[in-house]
Amino acid sequence: MFRIALQRWAFVAFAFTLSIPGFASAQSTLLPSPTPKSTEAQLLLVPFQEPGSTDPHAAAVTADIASDLAASGINAIVGTPMNHLRAVADAAKLCSSNHTVGLLIPDGRYEQTLKRFAVTFFLTILRYPTHAALRLDEIRCSGRVHSSAVATGDAAPSGVDSVGNLGAAVDAAFRVAAKRVVRKIIAAGISTTVSQPTSLPSPTSLPSPTSLPSPTTNLAPTLGRHSYLVIPFGQPGIADPRAPAISNAFIKRLKRSGISVTLAPPTDDSRVIARAARLCTSYKVSGIIVPTIRIEQSEDTGSSFASLRLSLVGCAGTIRRQAETHARIGSLLILNFGAKAVAVAEQSMKPAIAELFPKASSATPAGNAP
Numbered sequence: 001m002f003r004i005a006l007q008r009w010a011f012v013a014f015a016f017t018l019s020i021p022g023f024a025s026a027q028s029t030l031l032p033s034p035t036p037k038s039t040e041a042q043l044l045l046v047p048f049q050e051p052g053s054t055d056p057h058a059a060a061v062t063a064d065i066a067s068d069l070a071a072s073g074i075n076a077i078v079g080t081p082m083n084h085l086r087a088v089a090d091a092a093k094l095c096s097s098n099h100t101v102g103l104l105i106p107d108g109r110y111e112q113t114l115k116r117f118a119v120t121f122f123l124t125i126l127r128y129p130t131h132a133a134l135r136l137d138e139i140r141c142s143g144r145v146h147s148s149a150v151a152t153g154d155a156a157p158s159g160v161d162s163v164g165n166l167g168a169a170v171d172a173a174f175r176v177a178a179k180r181v182v183r184k185i186i187a188a189g190i191s192t193t194v195s196q197p198t199s200l201p202s203p204t205s206l207p208s209p210t211s212l213p214s215p216t217t218n219l220a221p222t223l224g225r226h227s228y229l230v231i232p233f234g235q236p237g238i239a240d241p242r243a244p245a246i247s248n249a250f251i252k253r254l255k256r257s258g259i260s261v262t263l264a265p266p267t268d269d270s271r272v273i274a275r276a277a278r279l280c281t282s283y284k285v286s287g288i289i290v291p292t293i294r295i296e297q298s299e300d301t302g303s304s305f306a307s308l309r310l311s312l313v314g315c316a317g318t319i320r321r322q323a324e325t326h327a328r329i330g331s332l333l334i335l336n337f338g339a340k341a342v343a344v345a346e347q348s349m350k351p352a353i354a355e356l357f358p359k360a361s362s363a364t365p366a367g368n369a370p
Contacts, residue, residue, distance in 0.1 A: 043076045043138070043190075044100040045069065046087045048108070052324065053081070054307065055294060057110070060171050064178035065106055065136070072186055076104060085290055085311050088143050088273045089319050095141035102141060104185075105270060108134040108177070109238055109294070110170050127158040128166055132173035133238040136181045137270045138190055143317070144274045147188040150237035151180030226286040227260035228312075229279055233291055233345075236266050240295075246345045250291060253349045259357060261289070273317045280315035287320065288313040289356075293348070295341050303330040304340045308348040310356045323355035 045066055049058030062078060069076045077098065084105050087094060091103055115127040132153045138146040153176030155169040163169075230251060234243030247263060254261045262283055269290055272279070279288055290311040295304065306327045312320045327348035329340065 042098070042100045043069075043074065044094055044098045044103045045076045045078045046084060046103055046105045047078060047081045048106045049081050050083055050309075051081050052307070053294075054305070055296065056167060057170050057174060061106065061108065061134070061174050061178065064175050065104075065182060068179050068182040069104075072182060074182075074186065074190060083309070083311075083322070085269060085273070085292070085313075086319055086322075088139055088270050089313075089317065091139050091143040092141050100141075102146065103139040105137045105139060106134060106181075107137075107235055107238065107269075108132060108174070109240055110173060111240075112166060112170070123160060125158060125160055126163050127156060128163050128169060130155040130157070130166075130169040130173045132170065132177045134174060134177035134181045135235055135238050136185050137268075138185060138188075139270060142274070145268065145271050147185060147190065148237075148268070148270075149181050149184035149188055151177045151184055153177035153180065227262065227284070228254075229283045229285045229288045230254070230261045230263050231267050231269060231272060231288065231290045232263060232265075233293060234266070235269060239266065240341075242341050242345075245342050246293070249342065249346050250349055253346070253353060254289075257353055257357065259353075272313055276313055276317040277315050287315065293345055295344060303328060304344040306341075306344040306348045308345065308352050310352050312356055321356065323352045325352040325355065 045062070047058070048061040048065070049055060066076060066078050077100070079094070079098065084107065087103060087105060094103060095101065110130065110132040112128050112130045115129065117125040117127065119125055133150065134153070135148065135150045137148045140146050153173040155172040155176075157163040157166070157169045230247075232243065232247040233250070234240050234247075240246075251261060251263050262285065264279070264283070269292065272288055272290055276288060280286065290313055291308065292311075293306055293308045295306050307324070308326070309322060309324045311322045314320050325348050327344050329344045329347065
């Protein structure tokens, strides 16, 4: 009897011993396993096209950049078209509303030239070398530029007496430039982690309005009126070879309107917002004029079209007001392609200045800002 009881006790103890690991295993499967938080974050891609843009290639440029970013594993969402300088000024608001850690803002230009090669008296080969330059800026949520990249692309359609679709060549050149510029900005260290916003300065650490130069201290002592710093036409890296001539014409036009201005050295448009206070102090001005222009020309029709936008940036880094005008010049033949581009740009300046400074043309007492 004792032997039977002992055997039963041993069996129960053995069964209990076997059940312990099973019980522990069952308990562990019931506990939720910790899920690692994803460190991937979104960037907001501001479209290449701005509101009111008539550029037929702008939408394709935006789509190319978005596609190349996705192919490179960068999580970016495409926003609605907006003014690029205002996007920089409103970076914090855009980051918050779109739940992103920064912005990507593209800018660029393209041009086509005509080459003729006479094979026989009746046979002519046409060639249109096409060049596109594309710039991509990554903007932190504070409005400061984190990194920039510039790349180019080329195409050269040719044919006998005709080259077909010239617009397709522009799209092809931009497509090459988009792939290159995305690779460059990623290599520069694009921000893709959620830790990015924590490194941004808090609102309390930003300069207070009282610490910024007052309008009276920004006035050049010999002028007796408000003066402005003018950012030259053409972004560094994508500057049009005609940009210096357009900038000089713009300065002359402003001075003829009675506006006191100083031309700055080549400066990134996207950096003006964050550097506004420093620029105002350095140049003793009460504001900064940022011009942007896009010129389209056709050697087939001889027409030139310019879209000019002027932004007046205050010393606190805010956009006080903006003006936008358009101009078109048509002719049967373009003998000087560059001169025509400068001419159409000049034609757009007068109404834009009048819109930005509506009191400039009237007689203003000394010391009053236009």
